Amino acid sequence: MRVIARRCLFYLGTAWAAITLNFLIPRVMPGDPASVIITQLAQRQPxxxxxxxxxxxxxxxxxxxxxxxxxxxLGELSQGNLGLSTTYYPQPVWEVISTGLPWTLTLVGVTTVIAFLLGTGLGILSGSRPGRLADSVMAPLATLLGSMPYFWVGTLALLAFSVTVPWFPSQNGADLSLDPGFSLEFIASAIHHAVLPALTIIVSSIGGWFLGMRNMMITTIAEDYVQLAEAKGLSRWRVMMSYAARNAMLPQVAGLAISLGSVVGGSLLAEAVFAYPGVGYLFYQAVVSLDYPLMQALFLTISLSVLAANFVADSIYVLLDPRTREA
Structure with a gap:
């Protein structure tokens, strides 16, 4: 408990630093950002x-x-007030972010978990028998996939499955003629529109999960306790899953917690390529239109969510690995 309490104090201090930086950055910028924002808003209506x-x-x-x-x-922030968006005026920035957040959490959250499960599972299989045929094929393929940037994979997916073969739509989160809700028609349309962005994110990220788990498995199977389990006559499957994979999984779990925290920021490049209405696309639009209030709110939201995810990852490590409690 003392370790977790120390970590709580550390992350609270870091959160305060992020909030303070968010306060200082507009004030050290050249000129007067507040006057610029007020002028932009006044051009639309009083x-x-x-x-x-x-x-x-x-x-x-x-x-x-x-x-x-x-x-x-701090008073405005405590009331959830970070100003009005100049792009979507007169909407408050929190309302703008809340419109994109469900799209991002669904798309990027689900695809992150899928990529984690596939990459980790294949990494266990490959790392348990290094040098075999499966490992010789999957390791170079994962390296290739891991080196592919989001925008390049997304562009290829658009050309192949939206332009050349028009199986999937090229933009938007669902059919614009449908009212958002939990109707089967809207859900089916949302899934249809999400296929290409989801495929892009999975293909681009699965390689990293695979290589991380494979390398940890190769290191773990050389440990004495794994060799002892094999010497006792336990089945290879039980040794690999109950001893090697269980311990090799720790960095993966921490990485997953951090990745899920980063989900709030969306997948900027993937969402921009497909004009997907998530937080990443909002960020892109805010930068293009110089929407300072929206940019500042997004910076703060992403920073605090990543800090929260790091705290969860640290806490999981403390619970799963007793050695970290001594730190």
């Missing part, structure tokens, strides 16, 4: 004094007291 005051609190005013600005910023 803004209220309350809205202008909130923007000043979030993005600074050169003549203001920095300490008071920091207090005001």
């Amino acid at each position: 803004i209220t004094p309350e809205t202008e005051q909130a923007i000043r609190a979030l993005f600074g005013q050169p003549e203001g007291n920095i300490a008071q600005q920091y207090v005001d910023y």
Whole structure:
């Protein structure tokens, strides 16, 4: 418990640092970002004094007291207020993010778990018999897949299965003529639209999971306790699964926790290629349109989610590996 308590303090301090950096970055930028945002909003429709005051609190005013600005910023943040999106005005940025979050969590979350299960399972099979035919074929193939960038795989998938053979749509998360909901028609359309982005993410990431598990298996099967289990006459399957794979899995579990934390940020390149309406595509649009409030909110959301995932991974390590409790 003392180890977990120390980790809690560490991650709370890191979260405070991320929040503080999110406060400072707009204020050290050249010019006055708050005035730029207010001007952009005013071009569309008049803004209220309350809205202008909130923007000043979030993005600074050169003549203001920095300490008071920091207090005001924390107050706005505690109320879940990070301003209005200039791209989707007058929507608050949290509402904009909440529209993309379900798409990203479903697509990237599910594909991350699938890639983890496939890569880890094949890594156990390959690493338990290094140098055999299966390992000789799968290891180079996994290296090749791991070296392929998302956008390249996504572009090939679009050309092959959307342009050359029009089996799948090339953009959007579902048919725009359907109302979002839990109807069978909408769910079927969402699955149909998600096939190519999901395939892109799985193909691009499965190689890393495979190679990580394979290399850990090769290292683990040389350990004394595995050799002892084999000397006792236990079946090879039991030795590989109950002794070798169980211990080799620890880095994979930690990696999965961190990857799931990064899911909140979406798969920027994959979502941009397919114009998939997730958080990654929102980030891309925010950068292109210079939507500072949305960019700042996304930076903060992604940073805190990755920190939370790292904390979960550290906690899992402490529970699964007693040696880490001494650290």
